[in-house]
Amino acid sequence: MKFYITTPIYYPSGDAHLGHCYTTVAADAMSRYKLMRGFEVMFLTGTDEHGQKIANAAKNHNLQPKEYVDKIVEKFKNLWKILDINYNKFIRTTDSFHIQSVQKIFNSLYKNGDIYKGKYEDWYCMPCESFFSDSKLINNKCPDCGREVVKQSEEAYFFKLSKYADKILKLYKNNPNFIQPESRKNEMIQFIESGLEDLCVSRTNFTWGIPVTFDAEHVVYVWIDALSNYITALGYGTDNSVNFEKFWPADVHIVGKEIVRFHAIIWPAMLMALGLKTPDRVYGHGWLLFGDGNKMSKSRGNVVDPFVLCERYGSDAIRYFLLREITFGSDGFFSNEALVNRINYDLANDLGNLLSRASTLAVKFLGISENAAQMVSNTEIESIDLELINLAKNLPVLYEKEMENLKFSLALDKIWELISACNKYINSTEPWNLGKDPQKINRISTILYNIFESLRIISILLSPFMPRTSKLIQNQLGINILNCTWNSLIWGNLNLNTKINKSDAIFPRIDTKKELQELEDLFISNKKDTNIDENININDFSKINLISVKIINCEIVKKSKKLLKLTVFDGKKDRIILSGIANYYTPEELINKHVIIISNLAPVIMCGIKSEGMILAGENPDSSVKVVFTEDLLPGSVIR
Secondary structure (H helix, E strand, O other), rough: OEEEEEEEOOOOOOOOOOHHHHHHHHHHHHHHHHHHHOOEEEEEEEOOOOOHOOOOOOHHHOOHHHHHHHHHHHHHHHHHOOOOOOOOEEEEEOOOHHHHHHHHHHHHHHHHHOEEEEEEEEEOOOOEEEEOOOOOOOEOOOOOOOOOOOOEEEEEEEEEEEHHHHHHHHHHHHHOOOOEEEHHHHHHHHHHHOOOOOEEEEEEEOOEEOOOOOOOOOEEOOOHHHHOOOHOOOOOOOOHHHHHHHOOOOOOEEEEEEHHHHEEEEEEEEHHOOOOOOOOOOOOEEOOEOOOOOEEEEEEOOOHHHHHHHHHHOOHHHHHHHHHHOOOOOOOOOOOOHHHHHHHHHHHHHHHHHHHHHHHHHHHHHHHOOEEOOOOOOOOOOOOHHHHHHHHHHHHHHHHHHHHHOHHHHHHHHHHHHHHHHHHHHHHHHHHOOOOOOOHHHHHHHHHHHHHHHHHHHHHHOOOOOOHHHHHHHHHOOOHHHHHHHHHOOOOOOOOOOEOOOOOOOOOOOOHHHHHHHHHHHHHHHHHHOOOOOOOHHHHOOOOOEEEEEEEEEEEOOOOOOOOEEEEOOOOOOOEEEEEEOOOOOHHHOOEEEEEOOOOOOOOOEEEEEEEEOOOOOOOOOOOOEEEEEEOOOOEEEEO
16 A cells, blocks of 8 residues: 655745644654555655745845755755654755656657747736736735736746646546645636636746756746656656656645645646646645734744744644644644643643653552552453543544544544543542552552553554654553554553553643743844845944853753853853853853853843843854854953
C-alpha cells in the first residue's frame, strides 16, 4: 500500500511563519498516521524559488537570487526539524533535476500544441505573481490578496487552459471528493463556468527562472515551474522514474484555500495535456487568522515567530494547538491567550495530570522502588471498569474515520474524550481510599491497569500529532516504542510485568497573566526589528549607543533553551542582558570576555527577567552565531 501526500512548495521571499507550519504539521500528522497503518509513505515539501519577487528581494539584500534563497531555505529546514516534520523529500525548484524535467514538460506541451506564443496585456499582482483580467479584479485590486495591481504587457507563451474547462468539470463530477471541503469545489465550478482564459506560462521582463530551451528570451513562469514539482520530485522526466511509477497519482495535495484554484484547475489541466493521471484529492484548508480577521502573512507584518513559540512551549504543544484549536478546512484564529489556555487546560490539566496522578498512585500502592511500580492484577472487573474499557476499545475505529477525512481536531476530540473519562474514572474509583485496606491491593492494581492501558492506547493514537509526548508516555509506561503499532491497539496488550515509572508534570501549568504580558513585551521588542533593510542616514545611526562591556557573570535561563543571562559591567554599573546564544556558547566561555552592546535599547522582559541591551553578534552562512569580542577596549568605551 502506498500513500503520497504533499504540501505546497513555499515561496522563500522571507522566513517561515506559523501559517506555513499549520499546513506542514497537518501533512506530517497525516503522513505519520499512514505510516502507523503500515503504508509506504512519500511525504513531499519544498520551496518555489524562482520569479520576479525573489529577484527583487535578493537585489534589495545585495545578493544573487540563489544566495538569498539558500539562507532562507536553510531556516525552513531548521524549523521543520524543530517541529519534527518527518518529510521524505524536500524539493527546491532550483534543483538541477527539476529544471531539466520542467524544460522537457514545457517542450512536450509546446510540441503537442497546448502551448502557443502570443502577447499578454493585463493586470499583474507582484506578490501573487498573477495576471488578472478586469472582470476578475475586486475593487480594482488583486482578487487573491487584495493588493494593488499594475498594467503590464509583454510577449509570452500561453497554455490552452480554456481547452480543458469541460474535462475539469467532468473530473469534478466523476470524482466528488476531488476537491475538499465541499465549499471549495463550488468556488472552482463557478470560476470555470464564468469562463476560463488561457494561461500565461512564460515571462520576458526578468531572468530569474528556468529558461525556455527553444526561445532564450523567455523563462518558464510559475505555473509550469512550481506545480510540476509534484511529479519531478518523483523522477518524472528523468532516467530514474521508479518513484513516479510507484507513487503517482498523489493521494492528497494539502494547500491553503488561496491556491486551491491553481491545484484544482491549472494542475489537472496540465496533467491531462501530458496524458497523466490527476491527483486523487486536493484539500484546501482555511487561513490562520488573528483577532482582527487578517490572514497571517509577512506582507501584513503580523507574522508569529514559530521558533520563539517552540522554544517557549515545546514543538508538541504548538503542533497540538494548530490541529486541535482549528477545524481543518475552516478559518481559525490564533491568539497567545488561546495557545496558553490549550496548554494549561488540555495538556497540563487533562493529559499531564492523568499521567502524573496515575504513576504517583502506582508507586505509592504498588511500588517496587521510590520511582517505579508494577501491577499485580487486572482481573477484578466491575461495571465502572467496563464503561472505560469499552470507550478505549471503540476509540481506534472512531479515530480512524476522522483521520481518513483529515478531520484532525475531531480525531483529537475523540482522544480527549478517553483522557477525560480516565480522570473521571480515577475520581470515581478513589484508589487512595481503597489503599487504606490491604485486602484491596488487587482492586487498586486493576484500576491502575485500566488507566495505564488506556494511556498506552492514547499514546499510540496521539503519536501523529505529538510524537515527543507519545514517546515520553510510552517510556513512563515502560513500553517498547517499536511495539506501539496500529495492530497493538487491542485492549489488554499492556503486560502486568511492565515497570511503571513515576512521572513529573510533562506539561507544567503556566501563569497565564504573567505569560501573556511577557509575550506582549517580546512582540513589541521584535516589532522594533522590522524594516531593517531600509536605508538610514547618519542621524539615525547616531541614535544607537554602542559601547564595550565586560561579562562578569553568565548563566543559563532555566525557562529557555537558547537564552543566556549575562551580567555585564559597562564602565559605570552592572546590567543584565539576555542573549539567544546558548546553542553556541557555554557560560564559562563568556565570563571575563569583552563584548559590544547596544546600550540604549528599550528594556524588555523575557522569561520574567528584565534585559537592558543587546550583544553584538553575527550569523555565518551556515547559520552559526559568533559574538564580536573586543578585548582591546575597556568597559564603557564608545564605538564610533
